[in-house]
Structures are given as structure tokens and as C-alpha cells.
Amino acid sequence: MKITGDQALVKRINKSLVLDSIRQHAPLSRTSVSRLTGLNKATVSNLVQELIDDQLVLESGEGQSSGGRKPLMLEFNRTAGYAAGVELTVNELTIVLTDLEGEIIARQMMPLQDHQVSTTLELMQQMMTRLLTEVPASVHGLIGMGVGVPGMVDALGNVLFAPNLGWEGVPLRVELEQLFGLPVTIDNEANAGAIGELQFGAGRHVRNLVYVSVGMGIGSGIIIDGEPYKGARGYAGETGHMSVEAYGLPCSCGSRGCWELYASELAYDHALRDPLLDSTTAYWVQQAEWDEPEAIELFRRIGEYLGIGITNLVNSFNPEVVIIGGHMRQAQPWIAPHVQTVVSQRTLPYHRQKLVIQYSELGDQSAVIGAAYAAISQFLGRVRVSV
Missing domain, CATH: 1.10.10.10 (Winged helix-like DNA-binding domain superfamily/Winged helix DNA-binding domain)
Structure with missing residues (x-):
């Protein structure tokens, strides 16, 4: 038949x-x-x-x-195969090896020397070569790779625009599949982070959430009724480039007053008096731990601006939970009260009923785990069917 x-x-x-x-x-x-x-x-x-x-x-x-x-x-059988999860940020490249339940088996992180596509791929190849030696024996082996990038990605895995990397029109999925001979999924890193938290982190028990990734920029992953919301052409979530100051600072995207200029690590550049200092979240957290007034004031402003942007997202999408992740999560003790105050004051009353603002349970691993899960989902979805 x-x-x-x-x-x-x-x-x-x-x-x-x-x-x-x-x-x-x-x-x-x-x-x-x-x-x-x-x-x-x-x-x-x-x-x-x-x-x-x-x-x-x-x-x-x-x-x-x-x-x-x-x-x-x-x-x-969580050890029937393994997946690689990759997160590319402005400053570093992180690759993890996970089992089929997203449990990290091995992890590597290397700083980026520059943002050239060729040197980034070369570094990824070096890191993957080392990681492959740590893949345990299994029936299905390494089943695929998922990659999260800080930019707009289309359905074919092309990086259309990543302003903080200076990338435009990069066919990343094709390049990586040719390089590694593996199935590859490419997504915005905030979407990957949202999936990671939905499956394994702070969003495990909800169906509607917004994950806000705050590092050297801001992106948002939006989950509606348990599914990622990507918009008409797959580009939803570029919330770091919504304007929060009508005539504000110029942004690399070509606009002005973008949210990420005021509420991400980019805000540090405007706070440092000495441009030679290491402007990182770790540096400012250390300063805050020492009760340095400049750091306390900086995190107050960042928290308030984070609250303003989150208010816009809450009023737009009415989520059950907002999860803040990325490097800025390290500053939770100093930003959290200001985020909460602004959101409580500015969101519409019915939107803030039962709203919970949380911080990533997966720490800095949300995006890499979510990227690995995308590869796992693709593998499990193409499981052989006998007829």
C-alpha cells in the first residue's frame, strides 16, 4: 500500500x-x-x-x-546524543556541549579579537575541535549545533543586521554547516535565551513571558502561549532599539535615543571618567560592593531605564513573567529595586496584576542552553518514521 x-x-x-x-x-x-x-x-x-x-x-x-x-x-534517554550550543556576543564566544536535556557537559569561552566574520569562524572552529574531544560515546553522537547571535536573523539562518558586530547579510547557517558538516540552527540570542529559560529556567511553569537579555546591547525574546513570537518576518524582539529618549544619543543602528544606550553595558561608556579603565559589569559590580557612590548611582540610572523599557513591553504584551538575563543580571542587588519601582509606577494596573519580574535562573548560560535546545528540538523533530 x-x-x-x-x-x-x-x-x-x-x-x-x-x-x-x-x-x-x-x-x-x-x-x-x-x-x-x-x-x-x-x-x-x-x-x-x-x-x-x-x-x-x-x-x-x-x-x-x-x-x-x-x-x-x-x-x-538523555545521553542518546549531544548538542553544541553557541552564543556570540560583542566581546566573547561561548560554546557548550549538552546532553539531550540541556545539561552542560563541557564549556569553553574565548574573547573575540575582532568582529571579522572570517576570524570569528576560525575561532569557532578551533573551539569546536577541542570540544569534540569531550563528546561522550553515544548512539547518535553530536546531533547538531545551535547558535545565538546579537542581531536580526531570518528563517534561513542569515544574519541580516547585527549593528554591534558590524555584520550585515552574513549567511551564517550555510557557512557553519559547510564548516562542521552538522545541522545548524541560527537565532537571535535573546530568542535563544527565552527558550532556555522557558524549558529549563525561570519560565518553566508559564506560557507567556518576555526575556530581556542585557549585555553589550539589549534584545528581547517573547514567548506567547508557549511559543516564540517572531513577528511577520521573524525580526521581533529588537527592543534595544526602541526609543526611550526622543532626541537622545545617536545609536549604531542609525537612530537616536535607543533603550540599550541607557540600560545596557553601553551606558558604562558614558559614566567612565578614565577611558582606559576596564568598563565591564564585573568592574562596576565590584565598585558597588565597595559602596562607591558613582557605581551605586550608575546602577540606579540603569535600573530606572530598564524599568522604562520593561514597562513598554509589559503594556504591549501582558506577560506573566519578565526575566532579566545577560551580564547585567550580576548587578541585580543594585538595579532590582529601581526596575521594580518604575514598573510598578508606570505599567497599567491590569497589566501589573500578578506580574513577576525575575532574574535568569540559568545565569549567563540562558542563550547557549537555549541554542543547544534548538538543535535538540530539530533533531528530535526529524526522528525517523517507519511506515
Whole structure:
């Protein structure tokens, strides 16, 4: 009998549902999987067997019985393969190796010498070569690479515009797939951070959130009803370039008064009297820990401007949770009160009901873990379907 594309697609979707249920709720019996997915027991049994054959699901032993034969319990095999997660920032390149549940196995970080595409790819290749020696033996090996970049990315994995890197029209996915011979996903780093927090961090139990990545710039990852919101052409979330000062400082994007000039690490440049000092969040946090008035005042201003931008996002998207991540998370003790005050004063009353402002549970790892998860999702979504 000829199997139509539609039948194969339905089976692939059902198989993905079964695998996702086991991954999220294990240990589960086949009966429980049937109840969770709404699929009949025969379909579940066949799909589970295929997943066992793929070594993505394991039978872990007998469960409790309400009478009769004890059911065999199912577990997701998190070590069936491994993924690489990459975060490219203005100052550094970070690569992690994770299992299929996003647990970091190995990590490397190197500073960027410049922003040339060729030298960035060369550094990535050097780091990946070292990382490959740490991949444990597994049935599926290294299943793919996910990359988060600070800029606008289209559906084909092209970096359209990354003003803080000086990149425009870079076919990054194609370049990396040719370089490494792996499936590659490319996304904005804030979108990757939002996915990381949604799956493994502060957003695990919500369906609507905004993740604000604050480093050498600002980007936002928006999750609506459990799914990333990317806009009509995939470019949503460039909130660092919304104007918060109508006639403010000129920005590298070509506009003026952009949020990130006042609420990201770019704000440090305007605060330093000595341009030779190391202008980093770590430096200013140390100054604040020593109760230096200049640092306390700097974080007050940054916190207030962060609150202004977050107010705009809350009034626009009505999220349950706003998560602040990136390097600026290190300054939480000094910025948090000012962020909260501004948001409480300026958001519409119904929008701030039950609103929670949190700081990344994954620390500086949100984007790399989210990028790795994108590669994992792509791999699990293309799991072989037998017909």
C-alpha cells in the first residue's frame, strides 16, 4: 500500500507527541502516555517501540499496578546524543556541549579579537575541535549545533543586521554547516535565551513571558502561549532599539535615543571618567560592593531605564513573567529595586496584576542552553518514521 505524505506527517507528529510526553513527564507507562496524548494504546505501543529502537526511550523497570500485571516504565534517554550550543556576543564566544536535556557537559569561552566574520569562524572552529574531544560515546553522537547571535536573523539562518558586530547579510547557517558538516540552527540570542529559560529556567511553569537579555546591547525574546513570537518576518524582539529618549544619543543602528544606550553595558561608556579603565559589569559590580557612590548611582540610572523599557513591553504584551538575563543580571542587588519601582509606577494596573519580574535562573548560560535546545528540538523533530 502506498503511504501518502499526509499519513507519514501525521505519524511523525504523533511520534513527536509521544516522545515529548515521555521527556517531560517520565517515568511513564504506555497507558499514561496514551492518556496524556489522547492517542489510542495500540498507536502508542507501536510508536514507543520505534523510539526504543532509536534508543531515545528506555524501559526503566516496573511501575505500580492497580491490579494485574505491573506496567513497564518509560524514560527519555538523555545521553542518546549531544548538542553544541553557541552564543556570540560583542566581546566573547561561548560554546557548550549538552546532553539531550540541556545539561552542560563541557564549556569553553574565548574573547573575540575582532568582529571579522572570517576570524570569528576560525575561532569557532578551533573551539569546536577541542570540544569534540569531550563528546561522550553515544548512539547518535553530536546531533547538531545551535547558535545565538546579537542581531536580526531570518528563517534561513542569515544574519541580516547585527549593528554591534558590524555584520550585515552574513549567511551564517550555510557557512557553519559547510564548516562542521552538522545541522545548524541560527537565532537571535535573546530568542535563544527565552527558550532556555522557558524549558529549563525561570519560565518553566508559564506560557507567556518576555526575556530581556542585557549585555553589550539589549534584545528581547517573547514567548506567547508557549511559543516564540517572531513577528511577520521573524525580526521581533529588537527592543534595544526602541526609543526611550526622543532626541537622545545617536545609536549604531542609525537612530537616536535607543533603550540599550541607557540600560545596557553601553551606558558604562558614558559614566567612565578614565577611558582606559576596564568598563565591564564585573568592574562596576565590584565598585558597588565597595559602596562607591558613582557605581551605586550608575546602577540606579540603569535600573530606572530598564524599568522604562520593561514597562513598554509589559503594556504591549501582558506577560506573566519578565526575566532579566545577560551580564547585567550580576548587578541585580543594585538595579532590582529601581526596575521594580518604575514598573510598578508606570505599567497599567491590569497589566501589573500578578506580574513577576525575575532574574535568569540559568545565569549567563540562558542563550547557549537555549541554542543547544534548538538543535535538540530539530533533531528530535526529524526522528525517523517507519511506515
